[in-house]
Amino acid sequence: MNKERKLIIAGNWKMNKTVAESLDLVNGLKRELASVKEVDIVVCPPFTALGEVSKAILDSNIRLGAQNMSEHNFGAYTGEVAAGMLKEFSVRYVILGHSERRQYQGEPDALIARKATAAHAASLRPIICVGETLAQREAGEMEKIVGTQLRGSLVGLSEEQMIETIVAYEPVWAIGTGRNATAAQAQEVHAFIRKELATAYGESVARRVRIQYGGSVKPSNARELMNQPDVDGALVGGAALEVRSFSEIIKNSI
Numbered sequence: 001m002n003k004e005r006k007l008i009i010a011g012n013w014k015m016n017k018t019v020a021e022s023l024d025l026v027n028g029l030k031r032e033l034a035s036v037k038e039v040d041i042v043v044c045p046p047f048t049a050l051g052e053v054s055k056a057i058l059d060s061n062i063r064l065g066a067q068n069m070s071e072h073n074f075g076a077y078t079g080e081v082a083a084g085m086l087k088e089f090s091v092r093y094v095i096l097g098h099s100e101r102r103q104y105q106g107e108p109d110a111l112i113a114r115k116a117t118a119a120h121a122a123s124l125r126p127i128i129c130v131g132e133t134l135a136q137r138e139a140g141e142m143e144k145i146v147g148t149q150l151r152g153s154l155v156g157l158s159e160e161q162m163i164e165t166i167v168a169y170e171p172v173w174a175i176g177t178g179r180n181a182t183a184a185q186a187q188e189v190h191a192f193i194r195k196e197l198a199t200a201y202g203e204s205v206a207r208r209v210r211i212q213y214g215g216s217v218k219p220s221n222a223r224e225l226m227n228q229p230d231v232d233g234a235l236v237g238g239a240a241l242e243v244r245s246f247s248e249i250i251k252n253s254i
Helices: 017-033 048-054 082-086 101-104 110-120 134-137 144-155 159-164 183-201 201-208 221-226 241-253
Strands: 007-012 039-044 062-064 093-096 124-132 166-169 210-213 233-236
Touching: 007 093, 007 210, 007 241, 017 039, 017 062, 017 241, 039 093, 039 134, 039 241, 048 062, 082 110, 110 124, 110 144, 110 159, 124 144, 134 144, 144 183, 159 183, 159 201, 166 183, 183 201, 183 210, 183 221, 201 221, 221 233, 221 241, 233 241
Parallel strands: 007 039, 007 233, 039 062, 062 093, 093 124, 124 166, 166 210, 210 233
Antiparallel strands: none
């Protein structure tokens, strides 16, 4: 694969895996993926496993991500986790605005933008998620929804910060449903996102931003998706919970 942007494939484990199960998974990934240099590999375990997983991957080619964080640095925010707390575990990436948090916790774009600013202030790289529902796509509103989410979630980010930000397009209708966007559908939206970034930040910045696809990514469709000119990686859910499937997605993407 000859892309100007290095692929980034991240596994979002969601609310799965005990600490022991997390270690089993990440140790298996270390064995399977030790020789991979062409892809930035990221695992995002639950908060409870970050410390042990961080130790386990210390001298490996796997990087650590968190699934969420607060926009606040400290204070009376029960149940929240600050960027500085994540940094203690050598977390490098943080998923923000995942569709499940938008849906279940009602997170608006403005909150995600504040979290992204806080992440950059702590030298964390945000993975900012955008995507439309099936009803919105069928109503012809994909560009309106994705464009609004994208612009609203990036408010306040400088050009330098944008280059260090990853955007993840995750069509809500394809998450955990077994239904994935075709490679052509994914490319269409990724190209639209890059065009929006060019409008906001200029062509040179837009060309450097990595855009992941998320939504029922599997070993069988990874190669075709990653071969699209504007698809720069994947944000993997269910298939990231098994050593074999996540490893094969990465190997098939090279």
